[in-house]
Amino acid sequence: MQLSIGPLTLPPFSARAPRTVALLLCFVGLIAAAPAQAPRFRDAALPLDERVEDLLSRLTLEEKIALVHADTKFTNAGVPRLGIPPLRMSDGPHGVREEISPDSWKPAGRTDDFATALPVGAALAATWNVDLARAYGGVIAAEARQRGKHIMLTPGVNIVRTPLGGRNFEYFGEDPWLASRFAVATIQGLQAGDVAACVKHFALNNQERYRGSIDVVVSERALRELYLPAFEAAVREAGVLSVMGAYNKYLGAHCCENDRLLNRILKGEWGFRGLVMSDWNAVHGTREAFLGGLDLEMGTRKPFDEFYFARPLLEAVKRGDLPLAPLDDKVRRNLRVLLATRALDGRAPGAMNTPEHQAVARQVAAESIVLLKNSADLLPLDLARVKTIAVIGDNATRLQCHAGGSSAIKALYEITPLAGIIERVGGRATVIHAAGYQPPVERGTGKIDAAGIAQTELDAAAEKAAANELIDRAVAAARLADVAIVVGGLNHGRDQDAEGADRLSLALPFGQDELIARVAAANPHTVVVLVAGSPVAMDPWLERPPSVVLAWYGGMEAGHALADVLFGDVNPSGKLPVTFPRRLADSPTHASGSVRNYPGENGRVFYDEDLLVGYRWFDAKAIEPLFPFGHGLSYTKFDFSPLRVSSTGSGADLRVTVECEVRNSGLRAGAEVVQLYIEPVGADVERPPQELKAFAKVALAPGESKPVRLTLDARSFATYDPTVSAWRVAAAAFRLHVGGSSRDRRQTVEFHPPAAVVLPR
Numbered sequence: 001m002q003l004s005i006g007p008l009t010l011p012p013f014s015a016r017a018p019r020t021v022a023l024l025l026c027f028v029g030l031i032a033a034a035p036a037q038a039p040r041f042r043d044a045a046l047p048l049d050e051r052v053e054d055l056l057s058r059l060t061l062e063e064k065i066a067l068v069h070a071d072t073k074f075t076n077a078g079v080p081r082l083g084i085p086p087l088r089m090s091d092g093p094h095g096v097r098e099e100i101s102p103d104s105w106k107p108a109g110r111t112d113d114f115a116t117a118l119p120v121g122a123a124l125a126a127t128w129n130v131d132l133a134r135a136y137g138g139v140i141a142a143e144a145r146q147r148g149k150h151i152m153l154t155p156g157v158n159i160v161r162t163p164l165g166g167r168n169f170e171y172f173g174e175d176p177w178l179a180s181r182f183a184v185a186t187i188q189g190l191q192a193g194d195v196a197a198c199v200k201h202f203a204l205n206n207q208e209r210y211r212g213s214i215d216v217v218v219s220e221r222a223l224r225e226l227y228l229p230a231f232e233a234a235v236r237e238a239g240v241l242s243v244m245g246a247y248n249k250y251l252g253a254h255c256c257e258n259d260r261l262l263n264r265i266l267k268g269e270w271g272f273r274g275l276v277m278s279d280w281n282a283v284h285g286t287r288e289a290f291l292g293g294l295d296l297e298m299g300t301r302k303p304f305d306e307f308y309f310a311r312p313l314l315e316a317v318k319r320g321d322l323p324l325a326p327l328d329d330k331v332r333r334n335l336r337v338l339l340a341t342r343a344l345d346g347r348a349p350g351a352m353n354t355p356e357h358q359a360v361a362r363q364v365a366a367e368s369i370v371l372l373k374n375s376a377d378l379l380p381l382d383l384a385r386v387k388t389i390a391v392i393g394d395n396a397t398r399l400q401c402h403a404g405g406s407s408a409i410k411a412l413y414e415i416t417p418l419a420g421i422i423e424r425v426g427g428r429a430t431v432i433h434a435a436g437y438q439p440p441v442e443r444g445t446g447k448i449d450a451a452g453i454a455q456t457e458l459d460a461a462a463e464k465a466a467a468n469e470l471i472d473r474a475v476a477a478a479r480l481a482d483v484a485i486v487v488g489g490l491n492h493g494r495d496q497d498a499e500g501a502d503r504l505s506l507a508l509p510f511g512q513d514e515l516i517a518r519v520a521a522a523n524p525h526t527v528v529v530l531v532a533g534s535p536v537a538m539d540p541w542l543e544r545p546p547s548v549v550l551a552w553y554g555g556m557e558a559g560h561a562l563a564d565v566l567f568g569d570v571n572p573s574g575k576l577p578v579t580f581p582r583r584l585a586d587s588p589t590h591a592s593g594s595v596r597n598y599p600g601e602n603g604r605v606f607y608d609e610d611l612l613v614g615y616r617w618f619d620a621k622a623i624e625p626l627f628p629f630g631h632g633l634s635y636t637k638f639d640f641s642p643l644r645v646s647s648t649g650s651g652a653d654l655r656v657t658v659e660c661e662v663r664n665s666g667l668r669a670g671a672e673v674v675q676l677y678i679e680p681v682g683a684d685v686e687r688p689p690q691e692l693k694a695f696a697k698v699a700l701a702p703g704e705s706k707p708v709r710l711t712l713d714a715r716s717f718a719t720y721d722p723t724v725s726a727w728r729v730a731a732a733a734f735r736l737h738v739g740g741s742s743r744d745r746r747q748t749v750e751f752h753p754p755a756a757v758v759l760p761r
């Protein structure tokens with residue numbers, strides 16, 4: 001047998017003299033051993049931690065420093081010497097953001113970064129369908145892989161505390177259980193595709209106004225019971241690989257430098273082993289961030305090698321001012337994420353803009369649409385009877401996906417409401433369009449904020465001049481039509497649903513109250529479609545139009561999804577993830593009218609409403625909301641059978657099952673969201689009157705019944721007890737209410753947890 005090592009052909013071993021053989025063996029050994037000596041960190045078969053330790057042991061101090069701060073807008077430097085790629089990340093949360101220049105916020109000007117624009121976070125939550133959240137995460141993962149991204153800056157899970165919050169549209173609503181279910185499912189969908197999620201913004205980033213400096217004063221219970229659960233579930237249930245610190249302060253320290261939040265709660269109590277990155281330009285000091293639990297500094301407004309975790313950190317470690325061990329821990333966490341995404345092992349190829357991705361976008365958008373009101377069954381529209389349709393409003397033609405701040409997407413295409421309606425009508429009716437209102441012209445100021453948001457100013461004078469004439473024309477169009485559809489609401493412009501600022505009022509902007517009132521007076525068959533990510537006031541006109549639909553920002557398929565619902569191809573099944581108040585003063589954050597509660601005074605904002613956020617407040621204070629949390633109508637009707645409750649285990653092992661039959665008693669197929677709220681009876685501590693603890697979405701053909709099973713555990717009944725720093729269930733009684741919204745409770749059963757219990761942390 002001849003052994004071949006490249007060009008040299010050797011005789012068989014036996015034919016050679018012993019010394020030659022020994023030498024040759026040595027030579028051959030070296031070559032043959034080469035693959036066996038491939039660094040252990042490259043061996044995909046080894047446990048992740050072993051690979052991380054091996055890689056860490058090979059790094060110089062300078063290389064470690066290069067891993068813990070940004071080297072471009074959205075990467076760190078990697079370790080070129082060892083072939084370790086930069087950790088590449090992208091916004092988030094609604095798809096993969098367009099490519100940004102390495103060292104400025106200017107778009108990179110690429111043509112391969114048109115992406116699938118999914119509906120916004122609030123819309124996803126409004127589906128109450130966690131399977132869709134998993135699919136949503138899967139779409140983003142595939143597109144992220146195609147774009148070479150390791151981390152997607154998604155999901156955003158901050159609780160909607162005020163209806164004015166500029167980023168409410170990105171988040172999963174006002175309830176911690178709902179938000180945590182959507183956080184978990186989105187993260188699972190994403191990370192199953194070898195892309196790390198980055199849950200944000202940890203924590204208490206509940207307003208945009210003063211977001212960089214405001215110090216949140218909140219009780220321990222509200223922190224644990226409302227503001228942290230979605231993050232906790234992201235870590236403990238979904239195994240999220242990264243977390244983004246928030247801009248604001250808590251306990252006097254910025255959240256990206258916050259020992260209590262990052263070291264004690266996140267990494268200590270919850271055992272988080274992934275990496276904590278800063279929000280962009282949210283770090284304020286080397287020592288504070290280094291000891292405060294931050295692992296990766298991003299977006300600081302300085303040259304990259306001047307970042308707090310760049311040269312200043314290198315020098316501090318060299319001088320011995322800061323210890324090496326925490327630096328190693330930070331590097332470990334960065335490497336763990338990189339390796340967990342299989343960045344060194346060859347990930348499956350990605351895919352962009354596939355028909356499947358577009359189908360997910362459309363399904364999420366359609367299932368998110370909430371039918372708020374439908375008196376006289378005006379909807380769904382029947383093209384056998386409707387021959388002229390007036391589509392009125394700026395949002396009928398406005399492209400939304402490319403705006404809103406860091407969540408904007410360079411959509412491959414976007415079907416506007418008008419385009420979707422025209423396509424669906426397909427020439428069977430005449431569609432006429434009138435603008436109805438004109439948002440003020442926004443002029444760029446040439447300034448860009450820390451997050452890369454171009455700053456604008458408004459031309460309010462032009463707005464006033466246009467308003468009357470536009471309304472007159474819209475009314476004329478409505479008179480000509482069998483049905484008028486006003487597509488209004490908010491947009492992603494300045495002071496609307498946009499990052500960097502909160503809204504200034506609950507009212508619909510741009511003169512729409514008058515527009516809607518006059519169109520509805522001119523045509524009794526008026527449908528109002530609201531495109532918005534936050535509650536808006538409707539009292540000035542709500543009595544008049546028979547139908548009101550909340551369509552959110554539905555992503556690139558928004559117009560198709562809206563037409564699906566308006567014409568009855570899809571039966572609406574969305575439910576509100578936030579309460580719609582009648583007026584701002586009805587909502588907890590604004591009830592006092594004091595700046596202390598919003599937006600804050602002397603640098604601090606006090607969450608005095610405590611546990612009573614969202615519907616918890618409206619229930620406790622017996623305030624009638626405009627539309628309650630969980631509300632959403634259907635074109636059919638559902639009946640709920642009496643409940644059966646059973647339980648197994650006790651203490652921390654308690655499992656409670658609540659079962660009922662849901663029946664579609666109408667004539668159309670549809671889906672109902674079965675919602676379970678617990679009401680404590682005789683609790684030994686203050687508790688909200690009811691809290692959502694389980695839900696399930698069930699699709700039913702006309703006349704069909706299905707059993708629905710909802711499960712609860714000890715934590716479902718527990719409150720956080722700051723005196724023992726743990727979750728505790730008092731042996732109180734509970735009423736379990738099941739129904740179609742927080743105010744549409746159909747069936748109730750009593751339940752007594754077998755014994756009081758303190759849950760392990």
Ligand code: BGC
Pocket residue numbers: 091092153200279280406450451
């Ligand atoms: C936002 C983050 C975003 C980051 C990067 C920040 O301004 O708060 O949500 O991920 O910018 O664009």
